[in-house]
Amino acid sequence: EAGVAQSPRYKIIEKRQSVAFWCNPISGHATLYWYQQILGQGPKLLIQFQNNGVVDDSQLPKDRFSAERLKGVDSTLKIQPAKLEDSAVYLCASSSLPSGRALYEQYFGPGTRLTVT
Amino acid sequence: AQSVSQHNHHVILSEAASLELGCNYSYGGTVNLFWYVQYPGQHLQLLLKYFSGDPLVKGIKGFEAEFIKSKFSFNLRKPSVQWSDTAEYFCAVMNYGGATNKLIFGTGTLLAVQP
Numbered sequence: 001e002a003g004v005a006q007s008p009r010y011k012i013i014e015k016r017q018s019v020a021f022w023c024n025p026i027s028g029h030a031t032l033y034w035y036q037q038i039l040g041q042g043p044k045l046l047i048q049f050q051n052n053g054v055v056d057d058s059q060l061p062k063d064r065f066s067a068e069r070l071k072g073v074d075s076t077l078k079i080q081p082a083k084l085e086d087s088a089v090y091l092c093a094s095s096s097l098p099s100g101r102a103l104y105e106q107y108f109g110p111g112t113r114l115t116v117t
Numbered sequence: 118a119q120s121v122s123q124h125n126h127h128v129i130l131s132e133a134a135s136l137e138l139g140c141n142y143s144y145g146g147t148v149n150l151f152w153y154v155q156y157p158g159q160h161l162q163l164l165l166k167y168f169s170g171d172p173l174v175k176g177i178k179g180f181e182a183e184f185i186k187s188k189f190s191f192n193l194r195k196p197s198v199q200w201s202d203t204a205e206y207f208c209a210v211m212n213y214g215g216a217t218n219k220l221i222f223g224t225g226t227l228l229a230v231q232p
Contacts, residue, residue: 004160042209042223105166108153
């Protein structure tokens with residue numbers, strides 16, 4: 001099966017500019033996640049969607065970050081305006097809906113490496 | 118709040134050496150545990166997972182991990198590493214029963230295997 005697709009793979013912008021990332025999850029996966037991975041750290045969840053509804057956005061800096069998942073499939077993550085500390089890899093992942101205590105796997109995309117100068 | 122500690126940030130081994138990477142988590146409730154691996158230039162992929170049953174879990178490529186509840190640990194092991202195991206390894210924990218299925222990742226361990 002096709003994996004999680006992300007674009008662009010690399011992006012360099014100046015601070016205060018805006019940027020958008022796109023994610024296409026695995027077909028049929030109801031849950032979609034955006035993670036931020038700063039160099040030397042593990043991924044940190046920014047936002048989780050179930051279908052087109054937000055389940056958790058507690059760690060999303062809402063003053064500058066926004067995300068949407070129209071029609072419960074593709075998703076975009078936007079940063080406006082960007083700061084130097086936003087330099088990171090932005091990972092998208094998707095998974096099936098869990099059932100009971102069924103353990104499901106999150107499948108990760110290749111990520112978008114953002115450099116803010 | 119749940120946290121995950123990976124004590125080894127960089128590990129360098131020769132081929133055929135044994136590997137053990139430490140992982141400890143802080144939350145004492147029911148947890149699901151994972152090890153993910155990221156090979157150079159590739160995306161994160163699941164190495165193995167635990168949610169119940171036998172605390173010794175076997176994953177892909179000869180890796181295994183042991184869940185020790187009393188020590189809040191989920192260490193990753195491999196008896197004999199290969200050059201192709203060079204990668205970054207992430208331990209992750211999910212608290213079962215929460216409203217979300219949030220994975221909390223450790224900071225990762227960079228493993229370099231010398232031929």
